[in-house]
Amino acid sequence: DTGVSQNPRHKITKRGQNVTFRCDPISEHNRLYWYRQTLGQGPEFLTYFQNEAQLEKSRLLSDRFSAERPKGSFSTLEIQRTEQGDSAMYLCASSYRDRDQETQYFGPGTRLLVL
Amino acid sequence: AQTVTQSQPEMSVQEAETVTLSCTYDTSESDYYLFWYKQPPSRQMILVIRQEAYKQQNATENRFSVNFQKAAKSFSLKISDSQLGDAAMYFCAYRSARGNDMRFGAGTRLTVKP
Numbered sequence: 704d705t706g707v708s709q710n711p712r713h714k715i716t717k718r719g720q721n722v723t724f725r726c727d728p729i730s731e732h733n734r735l736y737w738y739r740q741t742l743g744q745g746p747e748f749l750t751y752f753q754n755e756a757q758l759e760k761s762r763l764l765s766d767r768f769s770a771e772r773p774k775g776s777f778s779t780l781e782i783q784r785t786e787q788g789d790s791a792m793y794l795c796a797s798s799y800r801d802r803d804q805e806t807q808y809f810g811p812g813t814r815l816l817v818l
Numbered sequence: 819a820q821t822v823t824q825s826q827p828e829m830s831v832q833e834a835e836t837v838t839l840s841c842t843y844d845t846s847e848s849d850y851y852l853f854w855y856k857q858p859p860s861r862q863m864i865l866v867i868r869q870e871a872y873k874q875q876n877a878t879e880n881r882f883s884v885n886f887q888k889a890a891k892s893f894s895l896k897i898s899d900s901q902l903g904d905a906a907m908y909f910c911a912y913r914s915a916r917g918n919d920m921r922f923g924a925g926t927r928l929t930v931k932p
Contacts, residue, residue: 707862736919745822745909745922746863759918794863805913807920809855809863 705729707810709795715816716785723781724813728797735778736807737770738794739763746794752778785817820845822912824923831900832931838885839895839926841910849915852886852893857925858906866908869893871915897928905930 708727716722728735733754738746749768750760754775764770767785772778782789792814796807821844831837843852854866869877869886876884881901885894897904910923 734918743924745911745925746920747922748919751918761919805851806853806865806868808865811862 707797707808709810709813713814717818720785721783723779724793726778726795732797732799734798734800736796737780740792787817790817820912820921822910822921822923824910824926826926828927830929835900836898839908841893843891843912847914851913853911854895855909856906900930902930
């Protein structure tokens with residue numbers, strides 16, 4: 704399977720704990736995005752990388768959130784001191800941008816439940 | 819800021835019939851891209867169709883077609899010959915040609931009745 708993969712698919716944690724999610728993009732894609740999707744809503748942009756550089760962050764990304772993409776391949780999203788409001792589906796997408804032509808391909812998501 | 823509005827939280831269609839999902843957006847830019855994504859229950863989001871704003875011709879992909887009205891800022895999705903497998907959440911999305919993030923609508927849940 705050469706699509707975008709995410710691990711774990713589900714995570715249950717207690718409030719105050721730290722969690723880390725991983726995204727493996729499609730191999731030739733140089734761009735990687737993180738989105739958050741709450742129940743009944745569309746995805747909301749969190750951050751994006753071009754290769755290993757994090758070029759844009761949403762105001763939704765509080766100081767408790769950090770994302771990395773070492774070596775421009777896989778990416779991790781860490782949430783420190785989780786809160787119940789962090790419960791959501793975290794989606795990763797990757798793309799290759801040629802001039803302005805770009806289509807983002809999504810992974811299956813990691814569903815986080817904070818108790 | 820760009821916003822995307824899907825005014826139909828739920829829609830249903832009889833198998834083999836045609837259904838149209840609505841989407842409007844707000845932007846002051848002239849160059850942008852529009853997308854329809856499908857998210858089946860418990861499965862990942864997949865691209866259905868995309869439209870470049872500079873193209874006057876409406877995009878089509880097999881049974882899926884769009885009605886892009888740039889002046890009205892409207893981008894509806896028509897699904898012809900609906901199949902049971904079309905049942906899903908459908909999201910309309912906007913991306914500026916100068917930007918990097920996509921803005922999504924709240925989605926429309928499509929039910930297909932056999």
